[in-house]
Amino acid sequence: MNSADTESGRSNANRGLAPLTCACGRCGQLFAYEDRLMLAELAVCDACSDAFSLCVDCNAWTLLTELDDENSCNACRQAALPIQAYAYKPEPVFFGTGSKLFLGLELELNLEERSCDLPTLAGACLQILPYCYAKRDRSIRYGFELVSHPATLNYHRAAWSQALPAWNRIRQTHRFCCAGQTGIHVHLSKAFFSASELAKLVYFCNQPTNRDFLAAIGQRPLGHWSRSEAGGIKQALSGEYDRYRVLNCNPAATVELRLFNGSERWEDILKNLEFADAIGHWIKQPDCRPGCDYRHFLAWLLGNPQPSGGYACLSDFVRQHLDSL
Template sequence: MPELLDAPALCSTCSPPLPDNPPPSEPALQCPDCDERAFCEDCGEQATETHETVNDGVLCTACTRRWSECEYCARYTTTGEATVGGDIVCDTCHLDHYWRCSDCRLLSRYLRSVDSGDEVCRDCQSHYRECSDCDYLTTSDDYCSSCYRDRRDDYIHDYSYKPDPYFHGQGPVFLGLELEIKTLGRSLQACAEIAADHLGDLGYLKEDGSIGYGGGFEIVTHPMSYEWAIAEFPWNMLRELRIRGAYVDDHVGIHVHVSRAGFDSPAHVYRWMKFFYRNETQAVRLARRRSDDWASFTSETRADIAKFAKGERFGHGRYQAINVNPEDTFEVRIFASSLHSQQVQAALAFIAASVEYTRTLTAGDVARRRGWEWTVFVTWVRAHRIYLPLLAEMETLQCAS
């Protein structure tokens, strides 16, 4: 019995003797090291090895299996959200250090901006292309929306753009072509580059309200003589534009400006406009459309031809078959747009031919030789081979008689 009284008191947790040799009547005493050990937040037992939780508590090693370790702060949590790496981030670290991917909706510390305004994680970047000019991601072929607009503006001017005219060929009659086209999606940039490269100093590209912003453009040429246009205009450009995705529909047209200076006199202007309006049916067929909204044949305009021939420029608006508003030209607006050479050439040819046909038309021609009639004009066109594109289109559209 004396030996038991002399036995050292042991720590109830780790077993080594307790310091100061307390009496064995207090067997639950612990050594200082064990006395400082915390209790597990999950099971309530003292933890030999502790793991910190987001609530500033501790877990024993066994209980960590039921919790999730935050990938950022390495503390344990029972909530949190998944990250792109497949781990969990606690709520506090989520708010301070993570952002949600717009595509996969998982959390990530690193996101890339997309030109749509979204932000995506590294795993989702593979669904996009990098803009060729900046760090943004894009779903387009080459450029983000911002850089695309900047590059587009290098080629397509706003509607008010109007440089000084540069004349091509020999007058006195000069024609200016305005060809409205549309494009598919992001082919606008490629089509604009094609058109600008082919045109060179012959013309330029503009926005137009009938096309709509970003959906196409208007090809505008400087003044050309008809002969020069047929020989020198880059006609193969139209085919290349078609291949690249340009197209036309009922909302776009061809406008042809003819120089006022190309007419001999007010009487010549009168004869030309009179011939034009008297043959409305055939002109509309040749134009491949009737557009009362954009190129109207009105009885009011027809009644005022004499005033317009003498220089009156206003009264019925510009959306007439022949717009008399421009100071230096008459604008013929009747034609449907086209990306086929014969149809565009025929539009130019019709204006040039009608001006020349009416230049020498006399009262005797009208009275005795039916000079106002379309069939007589067609006969005249057949005799002037320079207008073959017009004759070919007339035959195609069955208005050559």
């Protein structure tokens, strides 16, 4: 309230006139002008102020009825298209043949500069990777999550190989800062595994002797977002544990590997997809028994021509980092 408003109110009071009032822009009730609150370009009374909240995206006061579950206003939701809300879960479309193991990629993309037009960037990504969709994620400072529909490893390879020239141009144009600030998650179709195979996978991801190996493969320390802790297999498989584990078993149709450091480099993305596919197939091997650790996995991966050739990017990474493993 400016000084003119104050003086006007005082002069009316001194003259015995009624103090200045205004009508609430929401309920219409009259109230003292000096008590007005300007919200969403409306002068509202104190009682009606509870009907407004700040939009999380534009920081403007907005009626609660115009905010979605993530406190984003209608205008920001429209401007953010094609970036969907965090809760967006379309009906899965399965891509690829030749394997019963389908992988879902979640790639968290964080940008260094806020000058980037996120909807335009997301649209460019979806144009070259049409089997993906984009969604918001509050853990990402400024960016979005690029999520694929479930696909076989070979389909992921083919789709990204075709998109790679355009993807690299996007990387050159926009300054991503993913490593250390975001993660890559890979979902594996739960139907691919028997109950005993899932139990072996849970045990492998929580076995203390495997933790340094998992951190090396994921290229980041295991921590709050991807814990590896000895615990009951039944609890993990029944969803009684929180999702912040190396292996999250809570989703109904998938298990989720959460150990990977964020990256926009295709070499890192492919290595992570290959590891998910490889560990899924190794767990099903007859000689993979409960208690097998990472050395048994590496012997299978590197000691046989078929796995080694089928997972060339992962195999090269392991050979380069054998000293740390």
